[in-house]
Amino acid sequence: MCGIVGIVGRGPVNQDLYDALTVLQHRGQDAAGICTCEGARLFLRKDNGLVRDVFQARHMLRLRGSMGIGHVRYPTAGSPSSAEAQPFYVNSPYGITLAHNGNLINARELKEDLFRDDLRHINTDSDSEILLNVLAHELQQGGKLRATEEDLFRAVRAVHRRCLGAYAAVAMITGYGVLGFRDPCGIRPLVFGRRETRDGPEFMFASESVALDALGFTLERDVAPGEAVFIDKRGRVYVRQCAEDPVLSPCLFEFVYLARPDSILDGVSVHKARMRMGEALAEKILRVWPDHDIDVVIPIPDTSRTAGLELAHRLGVKYREGFIKNRYIGRTFIMPGQTQRRRSVRQKLNAIGLEFQGKNVLLVDDSIVRGTTSGEIIRMAREAGARKVYFASAAPPVRHPNVYGIDMPAADELIAHGRSEEEVGRAIGADRLIYQDLADLVDAVRRGNPAIPRFDASVFDGDYVTGGVTEAYLRHLKALRSDAAKEQQRRELEAAADPALIDLYNVS
Ligand SMILES: O=P(O)(O)OC[C@H]1O[C@H](OP(=O)(O)OP(=O)(O)O)[C@H](O)[C@@H]1O
Ligand SMILES: NC(=O)CC[C@H](N)C(=O)O
Ligand SMILES: [Mg+2]
Numbered sequence: 001m002c003g004i005v006g007i008v009g010r011g012p013v014n015q016d017l018y019d020a021l022t023v024l025q026h027r028g029q030d031a032a033g034i035c036t037c038e039g040a041r042l043f044l045r046k047d048n049g050l051v052r053d054v055f056q057a058r059h060m061l062r063l064r065g066s067m068g069i070g071h072v073r074y075p076t077a078g079s080p081s082s083a084e085a086q087p088f089y090v091n092s093p094y095g096i097t098l099a100h101n102g103n104l105i106n107a108r109e110l111k112e113d114l115f116r117d118d119l120r121h122i123n124t125d126s127d128s129e130i131l132l133n134v135l136a137h138e139l140q141q142g143g144k145l146r147a148t149e150e151d152l153f154r155a156v157r158a159v160h161r162r163c164l165g166a167y168a169a170v171a172m173i174t175g176y177g178v179l180g181f182r183d184p185c186g187i188r189p190l191v192f193g194r195r196e197t198r199d200g201p202e203f204m205f206a207s208e209s210v211a212l213d214a215l216g217f218t219l220e221r222d223v224a225p226g227e228a229v230f231i232d233k234r235g236r237v238y239v240r241q242c243a244e245d246p247v248l249s250p251c252l253f254e255f256v257y258l259a260r261p262d263s264i265l266d267g268v269s270v271h272k273a274r275m276r277m278g279e280a281l282a283e284k285i286l287r288v289w290p291d292h293d294i295d296v297v298i299p300i301p302d303t304s305r306t307a308g309l310e311l312a313h314r315l316g317v318k319y320r321e322g323f324i325k326n327r328y329i330g331r332t333f334i335m336p337g338q339t340q341r342r343r344s345v346r347q348k349l350n351a352i353g354l355e356f357q358g359k360n361v362l363l364v365d366d367s368i369v370r371g372t373t374s375g376e377i378i379r380m381a382r383e384a385g386a387r388k389v390y391f392a393s394a395a396p397p398v399r400h401p402n403v404y405g406i407d408m409p410a411a412d413e414l415i416a417h418g419r420s421e422e423e424v425g426r427a428i429g430a431d432r433l434i435y436q437d438l439a440d441l442v443d444a445v446r447r448g449n450p451a452i453p454r455f456d457a458s459v460f461d462g463d464y465v466t467g468g469v470t471e472a473y474l475r476h477l478k479a480l481r482s483d484a485a486k487e488q489q490r491r492e493l494e495a496a497a498d499p500a501l502i503d504l505y506n507v508s
Pocket of ligand 1: 301302304330331334365366367369370372373
């Protein structure tokens with residue numbers, strides 16, 4: 001996932017965009033970018049790094065204008081080069097910049113079509129640059145000097161016809177306004193909100209509602225799957241359903257891990273959904289292991305805390321914070337390489353010995369993906385003197401690659417791939433491992449909004465809601481993005497004398 005934001009304001013928006021990105025930092029730690037618009041002029045600053053490192057005071061001063069978009073990146077396509085940081089820009093027509101969360105499955109075919117039929121050059125390996133150019137091409141088809149909102153909606157309709165995969169996006173049309181749209185399955189989240197000022201209302205799009213809260217915007221609603229919402233620079237809002245058969249199918253993993261607990265996505269409070277996950281997991285433990293001998297429940301910070309607390313409560317067992325997290329180390333799962341992830345777990349978490357000594361502990365995590373965290377943490381619990389180390393996961397086994405914006409490209413990097421639950425338990429070194437059932441996980445989320453017709457649960461069940469995910473595609477993805485392939489990319493980038501950024505003039 002990545003985090004995206006777009007604001008149409010009444011005064012300068014640079015600080016608000018910056019603040020919103022810091023609140024969305026948990027969705028992407030690799031690169032950050034902001035593009036603002038003043039009159040007919042765009043200002044862009046993007047680079048690799050955390051938000052606080054990418055934007056210095058001198059950049060902020062130059063990001064002028066009362067509308068803009070921003071992005072924090074967690075790459076799922078292309079390379080980690082700063083040239084693939086977002087927003088992306090294309091000059092024709094109108095000067096469009098775009099920030100994207102998700103992943104296009106048919107990026108290869110689209111790139112070929114853009115080159116052969118649409119005569120468009122794509123300069124990077126990022127699927128987001130492709131999405132932008134499809135949108136731009138379709139807008140250009142209108143052949144007008146100035147686009148209307150109808151032209152924008154027509155272009156989004158064509159994007160839906162051509163693009164396959166997950167895309168929640170914000171696009172800024174220079175001097176005109178900001179457009180937010182979501183793929184027909186609504187896999188990745190996108191909300192918009194409003195803030196009243198003396199000069200009139202201001203509007204904001206964001207991946208998660210928490211960014212609206214932080215900036216004093218009131219959540220209006222989620223952008224519906226397939227829908228496009230356009231806010232022009234005067235603050236007029238235009239809304240249109242642009243997909244023929246939209247079916248809301250949000251990614252379950254957003255609720256398990258990706259989103260912040262204080263967000264509300266598609267009407268579901270992430271915090272409450274995680275509490276229900278903990279309850280359901282406790283019920284399962286009581287069902288399959290009624291005579292358990294668990295002395296204490298210990299969550300693995302941060303994400304599993306909410307589920308862990310409820311689980312302990314329902315089991316009637318003590319809950320203790322046995323691991324302390326170094327608050328200056330980010331999320332390990334979304335780090336780019338396995339060596340870095342493994343090292344970071346040890347640096348990030350430290351055990352408080354007395355919570356473990358001589359006890360049978362149940363460690364709880366929200367999910368086990370590559371098994372980096374669980375394996376390391378179980379070792380730490382034993383070193384701290386635990387007698388028995390049990391492990392519970394608030395999500396079912398992750399056995400299939402993700403193709404919709406989470407960087408899990410190769411099945412064989414997932415610890416549960418090709419392994420039974422018992423085998424995973426042995427592989428991570430647990431005395432017993434309990435996984436949530438998929439039906440219980442779905443129920444825990446759906447109870448927050450019973451109107452959600454289905455979820456993308458592909459990492460658990462291998463059923464990809466958009467269709468079109470072939471064996472050949474999965475092989476292609478693995479070849480491009482396995483840990484080994486990424487390591488190679490990283491080395492090549494480092495070796496390049498000047499990984500120059502060929503893009504819109506970048507504020508330096
Ligand atoms: O099996 P793995 O491949 O290790 O992935 C799963 C772990 O990674 C995530 O934690 P992370 O450190 O990213 O973030 P958090 O602090 O939000 O829990 C997640 O919460 C699990 O703990
Ligand atoms: N995680 C995401 O949403 C990634 C967006 C886009 N595919 C990129 O790699 O930059
Ligand atoms: Mg974690």
